[in-house]
Each structure stands twice: as C-alpha cells, then as structure tokens.
Amino acid sequence: MADLTRRRFLVGGTAAAGGLALAGCTTAAAPAELPPFDPGDWASVRAQFPLSREVRQFSAYVLATHPRPVADAIARHRAELDKDTHAYLGVQAGAEDAVRAAAAQYLGGRASDIALTDSTTMGLGLLYAGLRLTPGQQVLTTEHDFFSTHQALRMRGADVRRVRLYDDPAAASAEEIVARLRAGLTPATRVVAITWVHSVTGVKLPVRAIADAIAAHNAPLAPADRALLCVDAVHALGVEVATAADLGCDFLVSGTHKWLFGPRGTGIVWAREGAWAAADPVLPSFSGPAFGEWLNDAPPPPTTGELFTPGGYHSFEHRWAVADAFAFHRAIGRDRVAARTREQVDRLRAGLADLRQIRVRTPAAPELSAGLVCFDVDGATPDAVVARLHAKGIAATVTPYRERHVRVGPSIATADDDVDALLDVLRE
C-alpha cells in the first residue's frame, strides 16, 4: 500500500477532505445549546452529538465526537484541574477505580482486571509485549487484522503464524471460520490474536465459537501451554450486545473512543479472572503496589489491571469521563443501540441490493456482521466513490488496508434519512 500516506490513513483517503471543500460544506462549530438528553428518544440521542448537520456522518465511529454527557464530564474535570490541579488530583483519587467499575459493569468480569489505556493500539502493543512466551511458543493470528495487531506482534519479535479465515467475506460462514482457525492451532500456540469485527471487510467473527474450539484444543495441555485468546474489540464495543465475559476470551482490547463515543484518547484492556498471571506490565504504573515494589525493593506483585495501566500523568479529564460514556450507553440500553444500528444496516443493505453496480463485501447475517458495511462500485475506485460521496455531504472512508473498499458505519449518530440520502447518491 505504497500510496497510503499518514494523511490518507487518518482521514480515510485524500479525496475525503477535498470532497468536503467541493461541497461547500462548513465545519462550523456545533450549536452551544443542545436539547436535553432523553435516552428513550432517538432524535434526542442523536442531538447529543455536536456533529455538523451538513454532513451525513457515516464515519462517526472512526474517532468519537463527544456526546453531551461525556463532553460535560470532560469540561467539569478540566475546569477543576485548571483551577487547582494538585488538589483536584487528590479529590479524584478513586476516579480510575470508578472507571474500572463502570467498564466492568458494561463488559462483565471484575473491575480489578481492567487496565486503562489511551487507545486500542496502545492496549494491543502493551498486551503483545507483556504476554510471557517461552522459547518455541508461537502466536497465531489472521490475515484480516488491523495494522496495530500485526505490527505489535512484529515489534515483539514473536514467532507468528497467520491464517486466512475466509476467501470471500460476503460468503463467509461461522463453521468455516472456526475450522480454519482451529486448523492453525498447534501445541506450540500460546497466543491467538484476532479481531472481533474486521475493519477491512466488516466481517464479525464468531468469537464464542472460536473460544470453545480453543478450549477443546487446550483441554489436554498444561496451563502454561494453553492458547490464550486475545481479541481486538474496537469495532464491536458500543455496538454489540455480547459482553467480554460472554465471548469466553482471555483478553479483550479496545479503544473507548469509537462506537462507544467515549473521550478521545481512551481505551481498556480487559482480562478474564486469572488471565493476568500470563502477562507482565510493560510500563511502570502510577499505583500503590508498583511504588511499594520500588520503595521497598520488593519482588514484583502479581499483575492486575491497575499494574498493567501505564503510569505517568495523563489527560485525566478524558480518562475519568470514560465512566460517563459507559453510563450514556447503559442509559440508552446496549440492546437498543445494537438494534438501532442493525435497523439502519438492514435498510442500507436492502437499498444496495437493488443497485447492480454495487458489490457488498460484508456478510448480511447479523451473526457475521456488526455496524460496518464495506462495498465496491463497479468501474470506480473506492477513493473516487468516497470523494463523490463527500462532494454530496456524506462522510465515508476507504479501508486503510492493502484490500481497499468503501466503508460506511451507520450508528446512533445517524438516522434513516441519512441512509436514504446515501442510497440516493449511490443510485446516481
């Protein structure tokens, strides 16, 4: 992907930015006054996002805009930090625990098993650097993961094996995915690194069935030889109903600044109870146990979510407001968020099915897809399509992979009329 410059990566194609200019769209600040938040009313939910109404926001999931309850929490913390930073740090001494508790309430598992990070990429980098591997142990990953997984494994210098889970994403089946993954396992596999929803195709993996297959593979192995299932969940967290605990994985890594619409620059690493015993912290945490180890020259304490959380001072106004993002989703209801997203995905797919020139790459079944829909248009490059959409005030992206498709993500920040407008442009 020689032409994938940093700018293209960040905006999903140079055409995107140019298209907006062509459309004459403004990027004017959102109105200062937003209507009150009524979690039962979709118009009110959508109104909490200060996004420009001059653009149909099908890329809102790429990096969150802050819905009002989250923005208010950030502003509150920022004002207090600005006023008397040191004192407010003391007042907020338990705030990270409150974020862990909110995350555990949403994801299942124990609050003490959740590490706080700045992004999915940071979480993956820390996890794949911190998992202990003995000589001869291998990592099994797939051809469909994002740069952050592959690069973190490469930088670790791990012995990595990759499998392809499907050839044609639109025709992918859960049975075939599980069978291909299972065929890649050997007694040397210590880590399985996968992605719940592939951001290159929109395919959602049957993670529970994969976890069950790995459990069967692990059964005769000694605990230190068992394969650990690690999942990049960033395109599922905040749109899927299943919790991390439901999935049966060992580690789940995610940013909280995509579909969850949490503060930008935040994320988590979740571990199943007991799983942290397989990993060592990579960066010193600013925690009591870590300072105790240092001050007393004591042996390292057992790894916990707190100890795996990188230390140093942070943009705490964002980190502390992660609790408010989980609360925002819980107030709306995770099943209602998932259903709302699915309704729009189905509406979009029904419209795309009538367009002869469109090849949808994402499977139709809800078991194999989430909020992302990837497609190609015969006779036009994905960049050209995205540029055209932007010229018409529709924000879409091109997948930042070797395999390039047009990618859109209906969400709680979009509505049926946005989907219809997208279809109208594609009909042209």
Ligand SMILES: Cc1ncc(COP(=O)(O)O)c(C=O)c1O
């Ligand atoms: C599957 C996947 N994982 C990770 C990331 C990176 O997420 P973050 O910005 O939270 O590091 C992306 C895209 O941004 C992605 O598509």
